[in-house]
Amino acid sequence: MDAAVHVRAKDRGRGVLEGAFALLEALRQHGDEAGVTELAVACGVPKSTAHRLLEQLVAMEAVERRGLRYRLGAQLYRLGQAWQPHPGLRAAGRLPLHRLRAATGGSVVLAVLRDERPLTVCSVPGRVEPLVPVRDGDTFALDTALGRALRGPVRGGAVLDREEVVAGVCCAALPVRSPAGAVVGAVAAMVEAGQRLDVVAGRVAEAAAGITRALSGTGTGIGSGGGNGARAVR
Structure with missing residues (x-):
C-alpha cells in the first residue's frame, strides 16, 4: 500500500x-x-x-x-458511477478522449481538482501505460502538467512536461471549460519521449474543445480546437 x-x-x-x-x-x-x-x-x-x-x-x-x-x-x-464532478462531464469526455488516444497513441486522462490534487474521472490507457498507469479515481501531483493546467492560470496554450516527472514520458495538458467559460477540468495526453509535443498539444486542444462542445450539446467530437490554443506553455 x-x-x-x-x-x-x-x-x-x-x-x-x-x-x-x-x-x-x-x-x-x-x-x-x-x-x-x-x-x-x-x-x-x-x-x-x-x-x-x-x-x-x-x-x-x-x-x-x-x-x-x-x-x-x-x-x-x-x-461511484453516479458521481458527477460537473454535470455531464464524464460522458462528454469519453469520445474526445478515445479520439485523442487514437491520434497520439498516448495515455489520456480527464481530471478535476479535488482536495488540491487532480482526480482522474475518465481515462484511456496508451503506450506509456507500463510507465504511467492511468485509472479512473487515480490522483496526480499538482506540479505535473495536468496539475498546473487545473490550478491555472494557463495563458498562451498547453502546459508541457518534457520528462520532468517520469523519464521517457512527456505530457501536454489544457484546461477544459464549461460553455460559460469556467474551468471544470483538464485533459492531458502522456506520450513517449521523442514525439512532437507541439502536435500532441494541438490534439489535446481539440479534445478540450470537443468536451466543451459536448457539454453545450452542440457536438461530441474533436474539432478545430475552439477557444483552447495549442501554443505551448513550458
Missing part, C-alpha cells in the same frame, strides 16, 4: 463509519485483494474490529470476500 490509512481517534473509540471508510480506502490503495490482517494494520484498528466491519461491508455488497481475502465490491462501483 502507498501509506497506512489512519482513522481519527475519538474520545470513546472509533466510529463505525470512520472505520468502514478507512477499510474501503485501504482496499482502494491496495488495488487488489487483501487479507484482514494487512487491512487492520493499514487502518490501525484491531483485527477483530476490521473483520467485523469487513463482514458488514460484505453484507452491503460494498466489499466482496474470496476465501480469506477481500476486495472492493460491485455496489461501490455502482455508487
